[in-house]
Structure formats: structure tokens, C-alpha cells
Amino acid sequence: MLHGILAAAPAFLASLVEFVEALTIVLAVGVAAGWRASLAGAAAGILLLLVLVGVFGPSLARVPERPLQLAIGTLLLLFGIRWLRTACLRAAGVLALRNEETAFARTLAETQQNTESGGFPWAAATTSFNGVALEGLEVVFIVLALGSAAHAFPPAIAGAAAAFGLVLIVGIMVHQPLRRVPENAMKLVVGVMLSAFGTLWLGEALGVAWTGGDIALIGLVGGYVVVALLAIRMARGSLAAL
């Protein structure tokens, strides 16, 4: 039960971050080149993501546990530390926070420039497709990794689907980029959780006897929170000293 919730939470939060970014692109393309092209591109992107989960999900379930934990643990650790590093640098002010309005304006201008009048705007549809497919690729990885290594496909898929539904509903209601979403805080939480899962499974694959099962996971989450806060403090100190 606890393992399921712990698998659903990062899938939900990571999906929320990625779908908010994809929504910005789909909205900009819709405004610049029309909703038919934008939604067609987005639908094709979603279809591709579903095919990836459908193809790779069952295949991963057949891989023996130890090699699977080694591979997924390593990739999750690389992925989690990458998100954690970016979130720490943004929180410290070393990197700029992502701004959905700026991203919207940039995509809008690029799409307007590349859209020719008359006929179906293929370039615009491709922009929408790329936005959904590329942002969604991270969601697919997280769902596949958590689903296969934690034997928690239903919670991981439910987490991603709930985020998709939420962004879709809010997107339809407000019809503009979702700038108030605390994207960096969510990115930090996801980075912490994925790094913890990665450490747990990599450790198991390398023969670590974790005591307490899920309790060890909670301990790792707490440990990475402390390390992330320390990293932010350290980065702020370095900036102040410059």
C-alpha cells in the first residue's frame, strides 16, 4: 500500500510538471495556427506515448529482477539527481526559474513565423506533437521505471493519468499557460523521490540488505531532502561570496 502511494506520488508530480510545459506549447500553437493542427499534433503525441508504455511495459515485466533493478536503479539515480541538481540551482538563484509565459510567447512567435497561409499547417502540428511527445517521454520513463521495478504499474499509471486529467481540465478552464504552478518545488520533490527509489533498487541489486523495506525508502527520502536543502544553502553562499 505504502509502496503504491510512494510510486504514484512522483509519477503524479513529474507528470504535472511535464504536462504543464506541454500545455503551454499546445496553447501557443493553437492560438498561432488554429486548434485543429494543435490538437491533432497533441493527440498524435499522446498516442505515441501510450504505444511506448504498451510496448515496453509488458516487456520489462519479463526481465529478471536483479538486472532490472540494476538498470532501472542506475537510470533513476541519473534522472533523479539531474532533476534535483536543476531544482537546487533554480531555488538558489543560480539558474532562472522556468517562466511559462515566456515559453508561451516564444512558441507563439516561432509558430506564427513558420505557419504559411492556406492548407493544413503541418509545421504547427509537428511543433505540438514534439512538445507533447518530448515532454511526455520523461513521464513514460518514470511510469515504466516505477511500474516495473516496484511492481506498481497501476499506481504509477494512475498518478500520471490524474496529472494529465488535472492539467487538461484546468487548461480548458483557464485557456492560458499555468504560471502559478510551483514547478520548481515539484521538481525538487520528484528529484528527491526518484533519487531515493534509484538508491534503494541499485543498492538491492548490489547486495545491500536494507532494513525495514519501505521504511528504508522513507529514510532515503528524508536524507535526500536534507542534502538538497544543504546544496541550496551552499549554492546561495557561493553566489553571495561572488
Added chain:
Amino acid sequence: MRVVRGLLSELAGLFVGDAVTAVALVVWIAAAALLLPHLRGMAGGITLFFGNSAILLWSVGAAAKRKPR
């Protein structure tokens, strides 16, 4: 060919933000694979956690010194 290269680059980008950090993590994981089987109980897990944390702290600290506001 360009599409395949683009796709591979996107896939690599999922795991590699800063190349030096990614290489440091991979080297540490390889070292941990040799070291951890010799450690008992939770010692291996704690070693793995502290190694990962050290790399994160070093990577964030180095980036903060490299990229002033």
C-alpha cells in the same frame, strides 16, 4: 538518420543534464558495484547514499561558482 540521432539525443538528455555529473555518478556506481558486496547490512546502503549525495553537493557547488547571476 537525423531523426534517429535526434531521438537518441533526447533519450540521453533524460539522464544527462551536466555531462561531468553524469560521468561522476556512473564511475561512482561502478566503484560501488565492486565495494558494496563486501559491506555488511546497511553499511553498503549508507555508503551508496553518501556517495550520491557527495556528487550532488559537489555538482551544485561547482555550478554555483561557475555561473554567477
